[in-house]
Amino acid sequence: MTDEDLSGFPLALEGPDVPMVSFRKVSKRYGELVVLDALDLDVAEGEMVTIIGPSGSGKTTVLRMLMTLETINDGVIYVDGKPLTHMPQNGRLVRANARHLREMRSNIGMCFQHFNLFPHMTALENCMEGPVHVLGMPKKDARERAEELLEMVGMADKRDQHPSRLSGGQQQRVAIARALAMRPKVMLFDEVTSALDPEVIGEVTNVIRQLVARHNLTMLMVTHQMGFAKDISDRICFFFGGRIEEQGTPDELFGNPQKERTQQFLSAVKEAA
Amino acid sequence: MSYFEFLGQYGDRILSGTLVTMLLTVLATVLAVAIALAAGLMRMSKNGLVSGTATVYIEIFRGTSLLVQLYWIFFVLPLFGITLEKFTAGFVAVGMNLGAYGAELVRGAILSVPRGQWEAALALNMSPARRMRRVILPQALLIMLPSWGNLLIELLKGTALVALIAVADLMFQVKQINGTTFLSAQTFGTALIIYYVIARFMITPFMRWLERFMQRMVGRA
Numbered sequence: 001m002t003d004e005d006l007s008g009f010p011l012a013l014e015g016p017d018v019p020m021v022s023f024r025k026v027s028k029r030y031g032e033l034v035v036l037d038a039l040d041l042d043v044a045e046g047e048m049v050t051i052i053g054p055s056g057s058g059k060t061t062v063l064r065m066l067m068t069l070e071t072i073n074d075g076v077i078y079v080d081g082k083p084l085t086h087m088p089q090n091g092r093l094v095r096a097n098a099r100h101l102r103e104m105r106s107n108i109g110m111c112f113q114h115f116n117l118f119p120h121m122t123a124l125e126n127c128m129e130g131p132v133h134v135l136g137m138p139k140k141d142a143r144e145r146a147e148e149l150l151e152m153v154g155m156a157d158k159r160d161q162h163p164s165r166l167s168g169g170q171q172q173r174v175a176i177a178r179a180l181a182m183r184p185k186v187m188l189f190d191e192v193t194s195a196l197d198p199e200v201i202g203e204v205t206n207v208i209r210q211l212v213a214r215h216n217l218t219m220l221m222v223t224h225q226m227g228f229a230k231d232i233s234d235r236i237c238f239f240f241g242g243r244i245e246e247q248g249t250p251d252e253l254f255g256n257p258q259k260e261r262t263q264q265f266l267s268a269v270k271e272a273a
Numbered sequence: 274m275s276y277f278e279f280l281g282q283y284g285d286r287i288l289s290g291t292l293v294t295m296l297l298t299v300l301a302t303v304l305a306v307a308i309a310l311a312a313g314l315m316r317m318s319k320n321g322l323v324s325g326t327a328t329v330y331i332e333i334f335r336g337t338s339l340l341v342q343l344y345w346i347f348f349v350l351p352l353f354g355i356t357l358e359k360f361t362a363g364f365v366a367v368g369m370n371l372g373a374y375g376a377e378l379v380r381g382a383i384l385s386v387p388r389g390q391w392e393a394a395l396a397l398n399m400s401p402a403r404r405m406r407r408v409i410l411p412q413a414l415l416i417m418l419p420s421w422g423n424l425l426i427e428l429l430k431g432t433a434l435v436a437l438i439a440v441a442d443l444m445f446q447v448k449q450i451n452g453t454t455f456l457s458a459q460t461f462g463t464a465l466i467i468y469y470v471i472a473r474f475m476i477t478p479f480m481r482w483l484e485r486f487m488q489r490m491v492g493r494a
Contacts, residue, residue, distance in 0.1 A: 162492025
């Protein structure tokens with residue numbers, strides 16, 4: 001790791017238009033398998049970017065790297081101008097230590113395909129856990145914040161239920177509230193509707209729609225719900241083979257895809273729907 | 274001598290032995306649980322020295338006889354300047370032995386908590402210690418409780434060995450009674466029944482209750 005040449009990467013991003021998230025030549029490999037190949041991707045503050053693509057194209061890996069659930073092999077990821085995967089030391093970038101990662105991670109929140117609520121805590125306790133035990137908030141304030149968020153996702157009446165008593169859609173809404181309770185600058189949604197029954201997908205997408213409409217959160221989303229992606233995204237990135245094959249506004253990408261692979265993928269998805 | 278006469282004459286000693294056996298069981302259980310947690314967590318450490326220490330401990334105490342361990346603790350340790358009173362040596366040996374088995378239960382249960390739970394805890398920016406304490410261990414506990422029920426019955430039966438270093442437990446008392454009366458069927462038969470009753474009507478119901486209690490705590494019941 002030490003012989004990594006990072007001289008081409010700045011210690012921090014500066015200027016008037018610093019993106020909230022910036023991938024610079026980021027690669028991820030598992031042995032011979034290249035999952036992401038020198039990815040460059042900037043996401044502006046308040047922007048909603050949706051990543052689509054066939055399975056194995058590296059789209060979930062993008063989110064997992066940003067949440068520091070995966071390490072990266074090459075390149076640097078910046079969040080809010082500061083390096084996430086690395087830190088400045090004696091005027092150059094070195095791999096981030098645990099402390100730096102913890103500091104940077106506080107900018108980011110994530111929702112998972114399988115919700116991953118803590119089963120031994122009620123909905124309210126799930127939402128209070130981070131604020132109380134990570135941010136050190138007084139319980140009373142954390143409870144207020146958690147109740148507000150559960151109200152927002154329409155789960156206030158179920159706040160004392162354990163996850164096992166909730167439907168998938170309800171669990172996912174609690175999971176969104178739990179992530180928001182940490183006040184992240186960037187929210188990541190990793191296939192949050194893929195494990196849901198069709199009839200409850202709407203209750204989760206409506207919550208995300210509401211977030212987009214009312215809050216200036218930066219969001220990255222991986223989804224197979226093309227109609228939903230088209231409605232709410234500022235930009236769509238089509239991933240193929242660990243690269244961004246094509247990107248643009250929803251109208252551009254869905255209405256008039258330029259690349260053959262994009263066209264193939266979109267027509268295959270359309271047929272399946 | 275009828276069995277009732279036998280009980281009338283030796284009941285006090287059998288009762289006192291039973292109480293000693295139960296006390297040994299409780300103390301050895303406390304020690305075994307503490308050791309199991311410590312050794313189980315240590316085995317999962319990334320530090321080779323820490324996990325290696327736990328592995329050596331588990332290998333030695335699972336791989337050799339409890340009776341030999343008991344003799345070591347009672348007869349050999351004094352040669353190195355560590356002298357334990359026989360009652361203490363008794364429950365320490367049993368606790369250390371069963372703790373080694375328990376360590377594997379702890380490790381197995383922790384590993385079987387779904388990966389998504391670790392990831393969600395990390396996404397909330399919890400420190401590794403907090404992830405373990407607040408998220409993983411409570412769930413692991415529920416997973417391993419049924420196996421602990423088994424282990425505690427093993428532990429109870431293991432305590433019978435301490436009679437061999439003259440701790441006045443149930444086994445020791447009935448052996449003494451048998452030595453003077455030669456009423457083998459009555460003495461050992463009574464011991465058999467008492468061990469069974471403790472296991473079947475005290476340990477098992479207690480563990481069932483604990484399981485239900487824990488399930489209620491996590492909202493599953």
